């Protein structure tokens with residue numbers, strides 16, 4: 001059975017179109033998009049301009065549980081590394097039901113903020129003592145269940161984490177819940193594949209970083225992945241901190257991106273998360289590989305990583321998408337705003353993400369981030385086109401920042417002028433309305449579950 005919805009304006013991969021009819025199949029795949037037509041009798045009329053749902057290409061769901069709780073001075077010079085110690089203390093305690101409660105609320109928030117799918121970079125595998133659960137996939141299942149309940153598309157990326165630094169250094173005590181052998185990881189992937197397929201989730205692999213794997217375990221895990229699930233997405237944290245770059249040079253004589261490009265078959269399957277610190281040559285080569293740059297502007301700002309050079313990346317026609325990573329902020333529009341602003345601050349210019357083909361910054365950035373995010377997710381979520389999932393956001397035309405504007409300016413106001421308030425009215429995922437009037441049906445229940453889990457986890461800190 002075909003389902004339909006009609007809107008006055010929709011952002012298609014080719015740009016804005018008017019009077020658009022969207023048609024999708026029972027499985028949620030778009031079958032036809034027709035512009036310049038009237039709404040058929042009885043067809044659902046969407047109450048505002050429609051933009052594609054945003055894939056969130058990088059998430060550590062459990063970190064939502066302590067967002068806002070690391071903003072105090074704990075030592076003379078706080079840094080990414082001292083933040084990470086606090087994060088490990090939180091990670092050490094979390095139980096499966098708490099992870100599920102936190103993730104369920106997070107995914108509700110994501111949907112309400114315009115994200116329709118999420119890539120979970122998931123490294124919390126074992127129990128708090130560091131022993132495998134009776135079901136080794138217990139925590140992965142908690143994330144899959146949370147995604148199913150909230151109704152968000154999922155790419156699950158179990159993380160291979162074996163070492164604490166370059167050169168195969170032994171993992172630390174704080175990393176005990178993350179660590180497993182390459183063989184155990186491959187068995188985990190085998191178990192998870194049918195579970196993912198049963199809910200239309202994609203399964204991939206995330207070697208955590210070049211710090212956490214060795215050249216051998218990287219090579220063997222990628223070969224094993226290819227045997228289990230060819231074409232699966234591969235995500236890695238690549239060059240987020242200058243200390244990491246220095247350590248990589250000390251270990252190998254090469255910078256991390258350069259090392260990876262030399263050692264691994266980097267291509268369209270790869271997402272290079274936090275490729276913040278690259279030389280011009282590295283950026284050009286990485287962009288040409290077809291890999292997606294995974295940009296997480298609010299987390300990278302929160303952690304003091306540095307500023308990604310988007311102009312340089314685009315010179316190589318590099319693809320990119322956005323992620324909310326540590327979830328200090330869960331808002332697709334705000335990530336895009338901060339990305340553009342970081343570029344303006346660094347270059348002292350304006351309207352960096354726009355170009356001749358698409359002079360509107362908000363429109364250009366939504367289209368680029370949806371395309372890149374879909375590639376990184378390895379799922380058909382690349383916008384409003386036949387064969388893609390019916391994942392879309394209806395902007396709130398009643399919001400004061402948007403009211404009375406034309407659709408393209410409404411999107412611009414949504415990104416740049418809605419003052420951190422949400423101008424999202426409805427969110428549809430796989431053809432189902434998950435958010436109506438700005439609220440997800442699970443909003444209150446999921447919020448209560450989240451606050452209970454967080455209270456239990458923070459009361460002894």
Ligand code: NGQ
Nearest residue numbers: 060084209237240299325326
């Ligand atoms: C993570 N987080 O895996 O959670 C990392 C930090 C690390 C971010 N980069 C840990 N946001 O890189 O060792």
Ligand code: ZN
Nearest residue numbers: 060121237325
């Ligand atoms: Zn991360």
